[in-house]
Amino acid sequence: MRKLAVLLVFLLAFQSVAFSINLGKTLKTLNKVKKVSAAVRPISEEEEYYIGRAVAANILSRYPLLKNEILSRYIHLAGLALAYRSQRPETFGGYHFAVLDSDEINALSAPGGIIFITRGLLQICENEDELAAVLAHEISHIVARDPIKAIKSERMKGLGAFTAGELAGGGSEVMELFQNTVLDISGTLLQKGYSRTQEKDADLAALGLLDTCGYEAGAMLQMLKKLESSEKKKAKVFSAHPSCAKRIEYVGPQVKAVSASGAFATREARFRNTRSKSGV
Amino acid sequence: MAINERQCMRKKRWLTAFLLCVLALAAGKALVVKVQQTNILSKPDFLSSSLQALKKGDRLELEEETGGWYLVKSPSGVRGYIHKSAVETTGSSLTGIMPGQKSASDQEVALAAKGFSEENEKKIKGSKGYNFADLEWVMSHGMPRAEVKGFIQEGRLK
Numbered sequence: 001m002r003k004l005a006v007l008l009v010f011l012l013a014f015q016s017v018a019f020s021i022n023l024g025k026t027l028k029t030l031n032k033v034k035k036v037s038a039a040v041r042p043i044s045e046e047e048e049y050y051i052g053r054a055v056a057a058n059i060l061s062r063y064p065l066l067k068n069e070i071l072s073r074y075i076h077l078a079g080l081a082l083a084y085r086s087q088r089p090e091t092f093g094g095y096h097f098a099v100l101d102s103d104e105i106n107a108l109s110a111p112g113g114i115i116f117i118t119r120g121l122l123q124i125c126e127n128e129d130e131l132a133a134v135l136a137h138e139i140s141h142i143v144a145r146d147p148i149k150a151i152k153s154e155r156m157k158g159l160g161a162f163t164a165g166e167l168a169g170g171g172s173e174v175m176e177l178f179q180n181t182v183l184d185i186s187g188t189l190l191q192k193g194y195s196r197t198q199e200k201d202a203d204l205a206a207l208g209l210l211d212t213c214g215y216e217a218g219a220m221l222q223m224l225k226k227l228e229s230s231e232k233k234k235a236k237v238f239s240a241h242p243s244c245a246k247r248i249e250y251v252g253p254q255v256k257a258v259s260a261s262g263a264f265a266t267r268e269a270r271f272r273n274t275r276s277k278s279g280v
Numbered sequence: 281m282a283i284n285e286r287q288c289m290r291k292k293r294w295l296t297a298f299l300l301c302v303l304a305l306a307a308g309k310a311l312v313v314k315v316q317q318t319n320i321l322s323k324p325d326f327l328s329s330s331l332q333a334l335k336k337g338d339r340l341e342l343e344e345e346t347g348g349w350y351l352v353k354s355p356s357g358v359r360g361y362i363h364k365s366a367v368e369t370t371g372s373s374l375t376g377i378m379p380g381q382k383s384a385s386d387q388e389v390a391l392a393a394k395g396f397s398e399e400n401e402k403k404i405k406g407s408k409g410y411n412f413a414d415l416e417w418v419m420s421h422g423m424p425r426a427e428v429k430g431f432i433q434e435g436r437l438k
Contacts, residue, residue: 043396045314045315046336046396047396049316050396050397050398050400050401053401053412053415053419054396054401054404056415057411057414057415058409058410058411060414060415060418061408061409061410065414065418067417072421073421073423076422076423077427077428077431078431080423080428081428081432081437084327084428085326085438087348087365088365089326089363089365090315090318090363090365090366091315091365092314092315092316092336093315093316093419094315094422096418096419096422098421114415114418114419128435175400175403175404178396178400178404179404179409213437213438214435214437214438215437262436263435263436263437266435266436267435267437270434270435
């Protein structure tokens, strides 16, 4: 009987040790799964919004903002008229549009839908449809989530190596990763540029969006021709685009010449009126 | 009890559990608002009138899919349309009926998991290389949908 009791105690002890070992292993595995899933799961809308805010704040530290209420209102209206008809009309914080006070000819979009156009680019637009072509191209990048794709994969893996608690705590290593992620995107927007495929896709999607909204898709071709002739002034970002000549090659056959319809003239008049009132 | 009978009983239990899960999933798909603010609209069109304002985390019942839009019903009984880009499916309404489970906390965890949050943004505010003051100027310039509608009509857009 005593032998049986000893055996029973031994078995129970063995089981509890085995259970703790298994529990330990299970917890370790769960922790690994948690880290891996954090690394591989897609970035949420809310994360995209906060990344976008940091990227936009970074861009605004490099380029002055043109705080012109008349122009800001007009760019917002034209941009939203397009964004509402896009494949991604809603983002976490909504679309926002602003003008950078720079002579450079450039437009860029931060994650989540904060879109910038330079004064230089705005000044070479001759009508609203040309401005819409620029905005439609940038909105198409947001729809495709191209700015987020600019985060280097090693950075994503780096972020995945931290636990949720460590990341929420925002220690120095986490903040360094956070800031490097922002620089990954800003670097792509301002220097490196998107891939040629991403740019081509954005151009073609923009043509569809312009047409859906009732803008003249031919305005895109006009803008590309202007960009081609003002290449000396262009910002670095355009160097990574397919060359303007290449873009003209694939955009040209897709569009009809701009028809100077009554609607086009109405939009052209309000574009000129806004420029004149805003003094830009 | 014979081994075969035991196995049979076990199989039956698993089958019952599986069927219960399938029934629960089929009971209705729930949607959760994933953007800061949006609206239930009277038509599947952004320029149609708003029937109810919604905020992040609000739950909706999915009734139908129409292109890029969902026909939904709010807990207060308002039926209308919401664009797919404003919501995410929860797969089922199970999370809503299980006590102590909130999808918002899942979102918070997911957000913290990559470190991009309001709290971490505060830590970089004021540091070199970020101009949040001008960003706030940009973000404060929203435009009511009614004005966008007027702009579209005036420019004879679609």
